[in-house]
Amino acid sequence: MKKEAVHQKTTCYHCGEDCGKQIIMVEQKNFCCDGCKLVYQILNKGGLCDYYELTKNPGSSRKISVRKDKFLFLEDNKIKQSLITYSSETQTHVSFYLPQMHCSSCLWLLENLHRLDEHIVTSKVNFSRKEADIVFNHNKISLRNVAELLASIGYEPYISFKDIKKDKPHFDKSKLYKLGVAGFAFINIMLMSFPEYLGIDTKEQILVNMFRYLNLLLSLPVFFYSASEFYVSAWKSIRHKYLNIDAPIVLAVIVTFGRSVYEVVTGTGGGYFDSMSGIVFFMLIGRVLQDKTYEQLSFDRDYTSYFPIAVTRLNKQEEETVTLPDIKLDDTLLIHNEELIPADGILTRGTALIDYSFVTGESLPVKKEMGEIVYAGGKQIGSNIEILVIKEVAQSYLTKLWNRDESKSTDSKKQHSFVNLIARYFTWIVFSIAAIAAIYWSFNDPSKIWNSVTAVMIIACPCALLLSNTFTNGNVLRILGRNKFYLRSATTIESIANANHIVFDKTGTLTSGSYHDIEYVGKPLPLAYKRKLAILTSHSIHPLSKALASYFGSAVHEDVIGYTEWPGHGIEGIVEGDLVSLGSRKFILDDNDVLDETAVYFSIEEQYYGKFIFRNQYRHNVLMLISQLRKSYSLSLLSGDNAGERQFLTGMFGKHASVLFHQKPNDKLEVIKQMQTNGDHVIMLGDGLNDAGALKQADVGIAVSDNSNNFTPASDAIIEADQLPKLAKFIRLCKINKRVVMLSFIISILYNIIGIYFSVQGTLSPMIAAILMPASSLSILLVTFGSSTYFARRMGLV
Amino acid sequence: MGVILLLLAASITVAGIFLAAFIWSVKKGQYEDEDSPPVRMLFDDTIPKSNNN
């Protein structure tokens, strides 16, 4: 690493990354890798270099090149059909998900594809969804060509098994319609209610009646359409034998409407149409704010979006592409280097070196010999292998795990929301007040009963509470989203606030997954040897070799005589005259005492020299985060990896924290269950599929993603890895959220008391209602937005 | 002030038109992607040579 530090950084003209030592120069422009250079040359040829003018280094790094014929499967008709949205005799419409899309340059380039290939008719970008709808002439170029073109300019389409089942995340528009209707009606009703408040004189009775009936007319769509939202959820809750907040609100709305109609028809008054439509309008705004969706990421990805859409099947030595659902028992699948194993099977040819890090959290690839069982989800590294399917995709061990425990639905959570609890007390209080008022008047002035009772119902509508809740949630979601912490729904805020136990996964969550801390233990190492090792390692694609190669600095491209790789053991070969061997302790020293550490031993000319000890690289500032959380939360670590770093981690988490290693996905899930049965409210942070079960089981599952576009397991929230250190703050904000709601609720209660004061006397004029309604709504709006933003700013989140 | 009815009628008619327009635009998915349009309008699709932006 020191060497790296010395030379001053030159950044890649394409992707803006550090070019490292060997810089590629084209037309006085630096590139970090051939990939980037290639993209530049393509664009240059197409006269699309404005791409680089619009934003600085708009590209994404191309260091990892796309496997040739990776998109072979797009030749397969069945797959084609499942992907394309429409096809005429000459033209095909397809929509690709392009995770790399991020700036205006991307948009510009992707909408000018027709300049790169005239057979592409048009391409339209949907930035929010990171999708490009492309129309091309399939007589001239194939779907595969299009995909490869995109890949060649740095936008490799992300096509997964999920794309077969067409379930585009399209957001619910009905709320917006309702909002529009309510808004329209509200404004006009207000307009025609004011004259009465503003003292239109009796001389103009015709007008007055006109206004009243027009109001009645306008309020119909509000009552029957816009408000239906609340009827439904109220009815649901009642069916669940449970009073949620919408119940009293609906009651209030109905009473208000009923009384207003009565007043208008009997000509006794103007009614409360404005208050009613107003409150419905505001509550809808709240709901819309709160239901903000992050289209670019989906919270319930299952294995299907992780798996490839198709794999190669060997049918009597004939290679054929087959979509995952069509994989049958006893099929023989050909798995290429860097490809996923889609179904559990038995290894029938080649030695597998399978990287389960994402699946199980083990950071080292596992060696499998012929005849051994390989589990779905692992990624083969190295030569091609063949497996015999013994379980269909849907039945595979991990698949089952991910699919389990679907029962936990969000609205079962919702019921625990404190808002609903308050609402319930609230309702009872209202009823009793109404009752008291009724009784009182029945003795004194029975004519006033109906008046006062309905008035109480109207005024005591806990809509203020709903407003304060939805608006605050909406704002908090917004703020968190700005900080790249995306919550699945508003209810998650509360669950986070209520949590008292936080569980971490190690690999990929606390660590960045790759090994960079390398320590050398052994005889002093002359430069010549370093060079030899560098050469040797540069030939292997094993993660540890790669790590070493980069540790030695630039890869020197020299041939190695008799290079051999012993999967799961090590590599050796003759480098510049010396036999260099590198690998496990057993491979080099041929003894079996296993230290629980990740180390690579090496010998030169059969002579042991020393070992390299690998340590995970922990994400920036996680220690700080942990030490912060330690104060107020009980913490745990569940790692699927070896216990190599036990001391370090226990040091980090403290004695009381349970730090467990070698955790299988199922174990993790069980541990969480255990905690919950002990009455803990658990937040689980994980990144891998091995955490999927745990994430689901936990009260709040937070998926850590290095880049929110790529796969994250199902979860309640997604956090960008580099934002992890802020987690403590995020949690605090979620807690504040609750306090803000309470605060604004108290304020609204004050309004209610004023209102009740009038209504119990049966003297609640529409005017007063019309003043109280917007007054309370607006002050709530201000308080919620104001205070939540204020706190967020104080924490430096805004 | 009978004339106010006239103005009302006119105003509500217009408001109605715009309500229709609103529903239409939502239905049409005009607001599904709020990120691309403001960026897209910055580019004129003039032919490469004369592309100055």
Added chain:
Amino acid sequence: MLDHSKGTGFSGVSASSETRSELKVERFYYDNNIVKMFAYATILWGVVGMLVGLLASIQLFLPSANFDFAPTTFGRVRPLHTNAVIFAFVGNGIFMGVYYSLQRLCKARMFSDVLSKIHFWGWQSIIVSAAVTLLLGYTSGKEYAELEWPIDIAITLIWVTFGINMFGTIMKRRERHLYVAIWFYIATWVTVAMLHIVNSFEIPVSFMKSYSWYAGVQDALVQWWYGHNAVAFFLTTPYLGMMYYFLPKAANRPVYSYRLSIIHFWALIFMYIWAGPHHLLYTALPDWAQSLGVVFSVMLIAPSWGGMLNGLFTLRGAWDKVREDPILKFMVVAVTCYGMATFEGPMLSLKSVNAVAHFTDWIIAHVHIGALGWNGFLTFGVLYWLIPRIFKTPLYSKKLANTHFWIGTIGIVLYAVPLYWAGFTQSMMWKSFTEEGQLKFQFLETVTNIIPMYVTRSLGGTLYLVGVLVMVYNIYKTVTAGQLEANEAAEAAPLAKVFVPHDSQHWHRWIERRPVQMLVFSLIAVAIGGMLELIPTFLIKSNVPTITSVKPYTPLELQGRDIYIGEGCYTCHSQMIRPFRDEVARYGEYSKAGEFVYDHPFQWGSKRTGPDLARIGGKYPDSWHYNHMYDPRIMSPGSIMPPYPWLLENQLDTTSTAAKIRAMQTLGVPYPEGYDKRANEDLVQQGNKIQADLKKDKIKTGNTTEIVAIIAYLQRVGTDIKGEPKVITASIP
């Protein structure tokens, strides 16, 4: 070249329809020529309108600047100024902005070059005829809608042409999403159409003469409902659309929050329409209607400021850019002025503030913040940005543009500040009493007191105009340096059908597929609206409190009133005494709604450069009026009123009397059956009386000279009610 371009223009239409099945990238051409024409018109009329404005402002402290010549008298110059600046300068500015941005936002050439041309030349000829007729004294006497009925019709036709051209372009667009700017344009079109139609209900008497359909209070309400919304939908929404297009373009960065802009639009649209009545506070308009205006005006702050902030935030982090780019400077000031004006507006609509500001120069200052700052500067910004682009050459001189900016800004300040000051002081003087409870100042004193401010104002105006002239030079040099790319080539594929989502066969789906229905639909809706509107106009009279002693005008008075209107007296004299202690003390009994039932159109006015005339009748002898009209400074030295010597010579055209009476009858003015035949006899009789009365004071004049008619009218104004048993004057101290 042009024909060729036309070809592509039209082939574009057919293409997009047939390519539904077969998409291919189409090459098409933006029509920059029409943009250029509108740009030139904008500049030309801008200069003219401002010159006229300058003249008018000078006339306010230098009466001789009226040149004793009817067409150059303030009463006719001022309407010309307002019309020229609003409909000629800003109007062409709007079309320039729309024709440039709409084509690019829709990725399509304008729907039809022919319509574009018709639109352009039609609009220009309307402007010219407006200028001529206004100077000749043909006016409907309703502010900002002075133009007479034939021109009103022409406007309607051209507006429809524009509409077809715009919606046509939207139909054949190659970009599915309608950028927020387009929504603002659509709103402008629909609403202005409706406003123009409703407010222009008038009954023609002769070619170039008509009477407003409505009378008195009704007329006032309609007029200001129109007047305010004209500001809203002619001076604001289209320019907001332009802001949302040209500001991001000029800064080359997307608008701060697109979502906010969308909310901004819909909120504005649903609220704006109702702010009108705040122009009539404390008038005879019923209180509730007044307060209604106030409430909605105040609510408007929210969306307006939303828009302003959205505009300014767009430049966050780009202030360094702003520092050197004059275009952005112009736009920033424009948006800021929009913010100021939209804040001041609602404040002015608050009754207490309005009580002070109304009828004074405060309002003039307020509107000029909007006109000079918001509309003017945004237009300049757009011109500086757009001209070099369509002429494919850099701006001739950035330095000059900066100079223009600074001169202009100083101009605005020098214009507005003195007028705010003038308005405030004059109002205070009007309202001040001595210990004995006497009015402290004569009206004339309050006028002479603010003359220095008027001078400074003209200075500011001059500066602003100089700035514009600098721009003219700058743009001229740019244009000559460059070469207009009349047809700018661009390419894009037509819209593909939406295949995936929501294929439900709803009615809006139906509209969606053929946008023309959308247009038709809205027109029908407007028509229905129109129908609905007619009904209540019949029950108008029924619900205005009638005063038995209020009688229709005599033929001579009617003729005199038309002269009063024709000379634009209403531009300086109100006829509306508000129930304030000072106004009642100064002018007399405050005005009642019932007094105006026969006023087609109403003449309440909106500015008191001269004193209120609601109770002028019988206040002075006929001879006083005679001399005063001949030269105001004889009767009241220091007066700034222009002289009207020609009234003394001109003979009344009595042939029109019959028609006028008949027209009034159809509008429900209770002249006896067949009175139109006898009308002129009565006219002459009354003329003789006045003639005789003047003779007593050694004044010789004909019995049917215009002066006689106008004296007859003035002596009548506000006298009817005096027959009534005195009502106790409710006065607000």
